[in-house]
Amino acid sequence: MRLRCVVLDDFQGVATRMADWSVIKDEVEVVALREHLDGEDALATALADYDIVVTLRERVPFPASLFARLPRLRLLIASGMRNSVIDHAAAEAHGVTVCGTASSGTPPVELTWALLLGLARGIVEESDALRAGGPWQSTVGADLHGSRLGLLGLGRIGSRVAQVGLAFGMRVSAWSQHLTKERAAENGVELAASKEELLTDSDFVSVHLALGERTRGLVGAPELALMKPTAYLVNTSRAAIVDQDALLAALHEGRIAGAGVDVFDIEPLPAGHPMRTAPRLLATPHLGYVSRANYTTYYGQAVENIQAYLAGSPVRLLP
Template sequence: MRDARRRRGDDGAGKRLGLLGLGHIGSNVARIGQAFGMEVMAWSQNLTADKAAAAGVKLASSKDELLESSDFVSIHVVLSDRTRGLIGARELGLMRPSAYLINTSRAPIVDREALIEALRSGKIAGAGLDVFEQEPLPVDDPLRTMPNVLATPHIGYVTEATYRAYFRGIVEAIDAYLKGSPINVIGYEGNVITLDMFSRCLELGAYAAVVGGAIMRPKEITFRIVQASAR
């Protein structure tokens, strides 16, 4: 009986769901929270009052307000220089002792050591994690055995429809590039593609080829990165 009481869950109805990020995924999570009777608040560095109102959520005046007043905090921002370490020891200290942190975005957005300390000390009630700085998570990692952590192995996106969309998009992007008309260009400054972005594109393309059953031999493909002359 003692163990059963310790494993009691928490109701969502009437609680506040705080969203860090209100993009495509964040907006869908907002609707799910609302369906369960939750009050939804959102904040991000670029979020406007109009966009928050369109999603039917309250715009937090600051990140601190969202953290201090939410029962559940869910992260839905992309990893960038601005968001790396967005949640650290100070931010975790602002959360309620009864609050939960959910990260299905990217691990480096949350300071790992600060999170472990907050979970061990009871500064927050628990965490739901689908992303980690090292994947698979090492066998001896403390996050594997902490009683107030629900961890999944980065599978939040693993569905048939998502995979089909990924591979279709990759093939279309490669085809458009080879035809000289790139589409969905990101990380692009002028006419210079950063080496990091280029290598990531190669990895995705190779992965799609393997999973899709195609045969790709790197030596048969030639890429040219041309830097535009100054104007």
């Protein structure tokens, strides 16, 4: 009997076209689900008859309680080589092998700039007005050249965002708890003396930190209050780094010029969620990782992971 594999959150319906799944068709039946499964009960019911699960990013938690309800599960594949919502100890205890895939940092860098430029030049407002026969020019764009870009985090993605900022002629500074002056200088940027200084001085602030105990809620109401009323905040990293309620309040009260957000506390975002209608907000449905190249990598390596597992030599093991 063939094993059964399910691919979760295939929102665009492309998972089975982004890789050659035919190489495992004799041993594995593959099903892709376009609808998100919300909650442990729904997951336990839907996944009960599958031996292999392919999950995207950190949208679907796999705690110990879920592993206990999936006795048939043997292989869990996540995109990327780090996943904080999988209980790896529980997976091992239940005999589940957990594998990852490579993931490019290029797509989130590009989306960061799409959001930042969209905010700075009022792209959505002007496009909507033009198509609707509205006013001809209603916004005054913010200049990038000569303005200050402040980066919270200067790692793999933040450093590449910095290079684009420098190419635009921006003054770029960065801060994180362990960032050194030498590391900042290597990337041609200034080291901000503190998080507070960075927020106070920047015209654009972009978040590029990993989520952890030290970064959860790092930008809350006090931090947003430090930003200029003409400044913009962009978050393509993790939703929990920026206090969502505080951000909504700042947007509604006009205390910052706007925000570009690609990550949310709840994903997919419910239809009535206040982030869908907040003013001064340019929002995208977690598109940071969504690109042809990344999907080809995710699903192509998922197939390779399945082949290696079937051969008795699993690869790209997590954590």
